[in-house]
Amino acid sequence: MSEIYLDNAATTPMAPEVLATMNKEMKESWGNASTGYSYGRHSKLVMENSRHLIAQSINADDNEIVFTSGGTESDNTAIIQTALTRQNLGKHIITTAIEHEAVLKPLHFLEEHGFEVTYLPVDEYGEISLDDFKKALRDDTILVTIMMGNNEVGSRMPIHEIGEILKDHQAWFHTDAVQTYGLLPIDVKRDHIDMLSTSAHKLNGPKMIGFLYRRDGISFPSFIKGGDQETKRRAGTENVPAIAAFAKAVELDSPEEKQKLRERYYHFKQKIVQGLRGHGVDFEVNGKIDPNGLNHVLNLWFKGISTYVMQTDLDLAGIAVSGGSACTAGSIEPSHVLTAMYGADSPRISESIRISFGKVNTEEDIDKLIATIVQTVDKLKQIKQDEGEE
Numbered sequence: 001m002s003e004i005y006l007d008n009a010a011t012t013p014m015a016p017e018v019l020a021t022m023n024k025e026m027k028e029s030w031g032n033a034s035t036g037y038s039y040g041r042h043s044k045l046v047m048e049n050s051r052h053l054i055a056q057s058i059n060a061d062d063n064e065i066v067f068t069s070g071g072t073e074s075d076n077t078a079i080i081q082t083a084l085t086r087q088n089l090g091k092h093i094i095t096t097a098i099e100h101e102a103v104l105k106p107l108h109f110l111e112e113h114g115f116e117v118t119y120l121p122v123d124e125y126g127e128i129s130l131d132d133f134k135k136a137l138r139d140d141t142i143l144v145t146i147m148m149g150n151n152e153v154g155s156r157m158p159i160h161e162i163g164e165i166l167k168d169h170q171a172w173f174h175t176d177a178v179q180t181y182g183l184l185p186i187d188v189k190r191d192h193i194d195m196l197s198t199s200a201h202k203l204n205g206p207k208m209i210g211f212l213y214r215r216d217g218i219s220f221p222s223f224i225k226g227g228d229q230e231t232k233r234r235a236g237t238e239n240v241p242a243i244a245a246f247a248k249a250v251e252l253d254s255p256e257e258k259q260k261l262r263e264r265y266y267h268f269k270q271k272i273v274q275g276l277r278g279h280g281v282d283f284e285v286n287g288k289i290d291p292n293g294l295n296h297v298l299n300l301w302f303k304g305i306s307t308y309v310m311q312t313d314l315d316l317a318g319i320a321v322s323g324g325s326a327c328t329a330g331s332i333e334p335s336h337v338l339t340a341m342y343g344a345d346s347p348r349i350s351e352s353i354r355i356s357f358g359k360v361n362t363e364e365d366i367d368k369l370i371a372t373i374v375q376t377v378d379k380l381k382q383i384k385q386d387e388g389e390e
Contacts, residue, residue: 004319004369005320005361006321006356006358006361006365006369007322008202008296008357009151009179009297009356010356012201012204012205012358013204014204014205014206014245015205015248015359017248018245018248018249021247021248022241022244022245024244025244026241029042029043030241031240032237033047033237034227034228043238043240046240047067047243050244050246050247053247053250054211057181057186057250058188058196058213059186059188059189063216064188065212065213066213067210067234067238067243068209068212068234069208069209070199070200070208071102071176071178071198071202073212074197074199074211074212075100075106075145075174075176075197077212077224078145078174078197078214079093079106079143080106080109080110080223081221082143082172082174082220083142083143089170090139090170091114091115091140091142092115092116092118092138092141093115093117093141093142094136094137094145094171095107095118095119095120095145096120096128096146097121097122098122098153098340098341099176102197103147104336107145120132120133121340122155122340123341126150126153126154126337126340127155127157128157128158130158130165137166137171141170143172143174144162144171144172144173144174145176146159146162147176148176148177148184148186149179149294150297150337152299152337153286153297153337153338153354154287154297154298155287155288155293155294156293156294159175160190163192172194172218173192173194174196174197175195175197177197177198178197178199178202178210179202179294180294181203182203182204182249182250183203183261183262183295184262185258188213188215194215195213195215195218197211197213198212200245200249203250203253204252205246205249206242206245206246208239208242209242211246214233222235261295261296261359265295268366269295270289272298272300273298275366275367275370276370279370279374281374285299285300286300286301286341286342287299295357296357297356298354298357299353299355300355301348301351303351304347305380306351307323307351307353309376310351310373310376311323311353314353314376317372319372321354322353322356323335323353334349338352355369
C-alpha cells in the first residue's frame with residue numbers, strides 16, 4: 001500500500017539536497033566553531049556563510065540572526081527574556097488566543113510571576129481585529145507576540161499593520177513565523193519586526209535547528225546559560241552541519257519557488273473542497289479558503305464524524321493527516337484554536353481534521369484523499385442507517 005503524507009504543518013521530510021549538505025558537513029565541518037585553529041575556522045566559515053544567506057532571506061543583517069534549537073526555544077527566549085529584562089517599564093503583554101503552545105506556555109509561566117497578558121479573541125476565520133489590538137495596547141505594554149500565520153487553520157495575522165502601530169511604541173514586537181518562513185515573503189525591516197522565530201524542519205530542513213531574529217538594539221541575556229557562543233546570545237556549541245543544512249533548505253525556497261508552492265497548494269485546497277462537495281459530503285471549512293492565507297493548511301469539519309474515526313480510517317488507507325497541532329495531538333484537551341474560533345460547545349472541536357500539503361504531494365495524492373474521505377463518509381452513513389433499521 002502506497003502511503004501519502006499530508007501533515008506537513010507538523011514536520012516535513014528533509015529534501016535530498018538538504019540531506020546531502022548535512023552529510024557533507026558532518027564529515028567536513030565537525031570542528032568546534034568557537035576554536036581558533038583550522039578545524040574550527042573552517043566550521044566558523046561554513047556557519048557564517050549560512051548565517052548570511054539566512055539573514056538575506058528576511059532582509060536582516062547577519063549579526064541579527066541567532067541560531068537556536070528551533071521554534072520552541074526561539075519563542076521561549078524572545079518572550080521570557082524580554083519580560084524579565086523590561087519589567088521595569090511595565091508588565092503587560094499582548095498576544096492572541098490561538099498562538100502555538102510554545103508561545104502560550106511561556107506566557108502562562110509569566111502570568112504566574114506577576115505579568116498581565118491580554119489574549120486577543122479571533123473571529124470564525126481565525127483572525128484578530130486591529131481595533132481590538134489598538135484598544136488592548138497600553139503605555140505599560142512591553143511585548144506584543146503575535147504569530148504570522150496559524151498552524152491549525154491557516155489564518156494570517158496583520159503583521160505589517162501591527163508593526164506600523166508599534167514602531168513608535170515602547171513594546172517590542174515578536175512574531176512566531178514557524179509556519180510561514182519558507183512559504184511567505186518576509187521583510188523584518190518593512191514590517192517593523194523586532195524578533196522572529198523559525199524552525200528548519202517546517203521547510204524540509206533538519207530538526208533541532210532554527211533561529212531567532214533579534215533586531216540590532218534588542219538586548220537581553222542568553223536564555224541558555226553556559227558559554228559565550230553566538231556572541232554571548234545563545235550558549236552551547238553550534239551545530240554547524242544542521243546550520244548548513246538549514247541554509248540549503250532556505251536556498252531551495254527562492255521567491256519564485258515560494259510563489260509556485262503557494263499557487264499549487266491553493267489549487268489543492270480548491271480541488272479537495274470542490275471534490276468533496278461534488279460527492280455530497282457534509283462538511284465545512286474551518287476558517288476560509290483565502291489565496292492570501294497559509295495555502296498549505298486546510299482544516300475541515302466533517303459533521304457527525306469524530307476526528308479519531310476519520311483520522312484512523314485515513315491512516316488505515318495509508319494517508320497521514322492530523323487532528324490538530326502535532327504538539328497537542330496526544331492530548332485529550334480540545335483544540336484551543338477551534339475553541340477560540342467557534343466556542344467550547346461547538347461540534348467542530350471533536351469532528352475536524354487538518355490536512356497540510358508539502359513539496360512531495362501530487363495531484364494523485366489529492367485524488368486518493370478525496371476518494372478515501374468519500375468512501376469513509378459513505379461507509380459510516382451506511383452503518384448509521386443499518387443501526388437505525390434494527
